[in-house]
Amino acid sequence: MDVAGVLHERWELKPTEVEGLAGGMGSETWVAAADGWRVVIKAVHGEDAGFAPGLELAVRLDDAGVVTGRPRASAAGRLVERIDELQVGVLEFVDGSPLAEAVADQRAVGETLARVHEASATAPGELTDWLQHITQFERYLDLEDWIRPSVEGAIAGVTALDGLSWAWLHGDPAAEAFLHQPDGEIALIDWGAAMHGPLLYDVASAVMYAGSPDHVVPAYLTRRPDLADEVEGGLDAFLRVRWALQAGYFSWRCANNVLTGIADPAENLKGLADARRALSGER
Secondary structure: OOHHHHHHHHHOOOOOEEEEOOOOOOEEEEEEEEOOEEEEEEEEEOOOOOHHHHHHHHHHHHHOOOOOOOEEOOOOOOOOEEEOOEEEEEEEOOOOEEOOOOHHHHHHHHHHHHHHHHHOEEOOOOHHHHOHHHHOOHHHOOOOOOHHHHHHHHHHHHHOOOOOOEEEEOOOOOHHHEEEOOOOOEEEOOOOOOEEEEHHHHHHHHHHHHOOOOOHHHHHHHHOHHHHHHHHHHHHHHHHHHHHHHHHHHHHHHHHOOOOOOOOOHHHHHHHHHHHHHHHOOO
């Protein structure tokens, strides 16, 4: 994609420099700058249904005081522009250092996620519809014998829960999506996986990435003590469903030899093996 040309034609921006960034699992990104501005350009497949809602959520949360890398509207007033078979968005560049595995960083993840859920709380939706997010990889669940029963068991565990709280979710709150800014604030970027769903899905995702709930969950509940019973009763079930998504996702990647965002097919196999260990209770 001619990034400079797209910026000029669709956003009326004339960059003096454009630099490609390491790609994500399902996107391409660049940084572009000129005197007085610096932006991130993100391109995803045209069929990615979560991209536009994620950018809209980033705007709403930025309005609520959460630094998100606010999307810039194009000259036509759109957050997303179609370029051939791609969807393209332009976001304000957010400076900062990615959080990591330190205890203080895990606590910052939990506290920031609670802020997001406070600002984006909604009425509950239909859980069966939401679970299509997990079942979208159904046709690949027979790649290995353990996958389908593990995924179906995880889904059954979540559907047995009652009284779930919903919000607009980040969807993929890995530590590197949280940036410690020079002024001490924590920004949350990368909204391409955003969705409307049970907030425990976001909490479970953060716990999955952290490797344990020991610091993320107490920090989350310090800000959201009203959710203590819900987290205690449902976190394990949602952690299993989060790993079930990993199993389905990496089954799809392995079956189709999808290599975006990785250097070697072995990384897809590792992702699938990690999901198997987690769903079987192995360490």
